[in-house]
Amino acid sequence: MNYHEEVQDLFDAPAAYVLAHCIAADVGMGAGIALTFRRKYPEMPGAVLDAEPAIGDAVRYTAPDGRVIYNLITKGSSYQKPLRSDFEASLRTLKKEMLAQHETHLAIPLIGAGLDRLDWRESAPFIQELFADTDVDIMVCRLK
Structure with a gap:
């Protein structure tokens, strides 16, 4: 696993990177970076709802x-x-899904640390430990 933080817009990540972000099961996506995803990919919320998402899921959308x-x-x-346990469960599911899809590059914002108010100082080490046994390159994108 390679973990690095970059000052760049998440949406400028190279095409080889899959993106991940946090949302609710109701797929409201009305604020924060989720709203940016909704505007950029307006068909995504419906596709995610069709998957009948539950807490702890990582719903893949192409x-x-x-x-x-x-x-x-x-x-x-x-x-x-979110509860930290639910946040961590969704990350475990993300890892499982990425490995099943043979995906090796992940770009994320400071997931959970924005409107959800989870402490990034706890989340970053968890993510690094979770993916430590993989070949996944994790790029955390921070805005200036």
Whole structure:
């Protein structure tokens, strides 16, 4: 596993990288980076809802432009804050799904640390430990 943080827009990540972000099972996607995903990929919320997402899932979506996006289901409602255990469960599912799909590059924002208020100082080490036994290159994209 290679983990690195870069100052860049997540959506500028090279095409080889799958993207992941956190959403609720209701797929509201009305604020934060989820809203940016919704605007950029307007057909994605419907596709995710069709998958009947549950907390702990990582719903894979392939956009018309070929970009693969994982929607990490970390809470039931958009108005809730996730439990750390649910956040971590969705990351475990992400790892399992990526390995099954033979995906080796992941680009993420500071997932869970924005509107969801999870402490990135806890999340970053968890992500590194979780993926330590893989060949996945993880790029964390921070805005300036």
